[in-house]
């Protein structure tokens with residue numbers, strides 16, 4: 001039986017992870033859960049899963065919850081780190097949103113917990129340090145992201161030295177057929193209508209800008225130790241092929257399935273087992289039009305920024321991520337326009353003084369200062 005803590009249990013990934021745990025009660029026991037503010041949902045989860053302890057980021061909400069439940073309720077980032085390192089857990093689902101996930105995920109790794117990783121911002125922001133700690137502590141990082149789960153599944157039984165390249169597929173997001181003029185006027189409401197995936201708000205916007213694909217390129221680089229030159233992105237609007245691996249002999253392996261995050265979440269939690277679930281089988285005759293397109297980098301420059309930041313490495317990916325977090329939050333609040341997101345990211349990347357081999361404190365400082373700078377630029381309309 002796997003003993004699991006979920007960081008971000010009230011979110012899109014967190015709730016779907018709990019749905020899978022419910023289906024396989026003999027496989028899993030929930031040890032710890034966390035939320036930012038949604039204590040009503042967390043209270044229901046406590047009743048349903050009986051964890052040892054929970055954490056709430058928001059201090060006041062943590063106090064409110066303490067009055068309602070009779071288990072340990074921790075507060076703030078330290079509280080989330082406590083859940084990440086609870087002695088009785090062996091696996092931590094890292095499904096917080098944004099770079100706030102870095103410290104708790106690192107804490108879990110240091111306490112030798114295996115990680116089921118959804119929080120890609122952790123690898124984007126601090127990939128080098130996270131992978132070094134994972135190796136040092138001899139733990140596994142199982143990808144939850146559907147693309148990286150696909151790559152993992154294509155690589156089972158293969159020698160990584162035989163890989164020619166990784167081919168990440170990309171749905172193109174809500175605006176894949178938009179012109180520049182349409183993008184100028186695109187609203188958050190439009191961007192939230194993802195054509196194939198049902199996900200949290202931030203990642204849905206990241207999909208529309210293609211920043212999400214950029215993050216995934218960096219994530220693939222770290223997870224599979226793959227040079228950036230060997231990671232390719234192609235658009236596949238139907239989201240049925242979740243990614244592919246091409247080998248030296250030109251043979252290509254792909255992983256297919258409906259765009260449903262429960263499939264890769266289940267695989268990350270049950271690997272190496274495959275368990276029968278109630279999801280529908282892929283119907284090839286209803287999905288017989290699988291198409292591929294090149295990316296338009298002029299309209300969607302965030303993907304190129306990610307390649308550039310990844311190759312430069314050091315603190316640059318952390319800057320790109322921090323700028324993006326603030327830009328996306330502001331776009332969701334209608335404070336900036338869609339095309340201001342890449343503009344703001346580019347400006348902060350260009351103005352950054354690179355630290356080539358940062359330690360974790362330097363990365364966290366860059367994350368914080370970039371977010372402050374981005375907020376000021378937006379407040380003063382200077383982007």
Ligand SMILES: NC(=O)c1ccc[n+]([C@@H]2O[C@H](COP(=O)([O-])OP(=O)(O)OC[C@H]3O[C@@H](n4cnc5c(N)ncnc54)[C@H](OP(=O)(O)O)[C@@H]3O)[C@@H](O)[C@H]2O)c1
Pocket residue numbers: 007008009010011012013014034035036037038057095096097098100118119120121144145146198199200201202203261
């Ligand atoms: N959703 C998907 O289908 C999907 C697919 C692949 C990868 N991912 C990745 O998975 C991660 C989570 O995405 P999501 O869509 O599940 O996000 P989400 O629905 O917004 O949920 C995020 C979770 O983290 C908590 N949280 C947010 N900000 C926090 C903060 N500052 N401090 C502490 N806790 C905080 C949220 O609490 P509240 O509920 O209180 O806000 C929630 O429990 C992201 O890195 C995303 O890129 C998601």
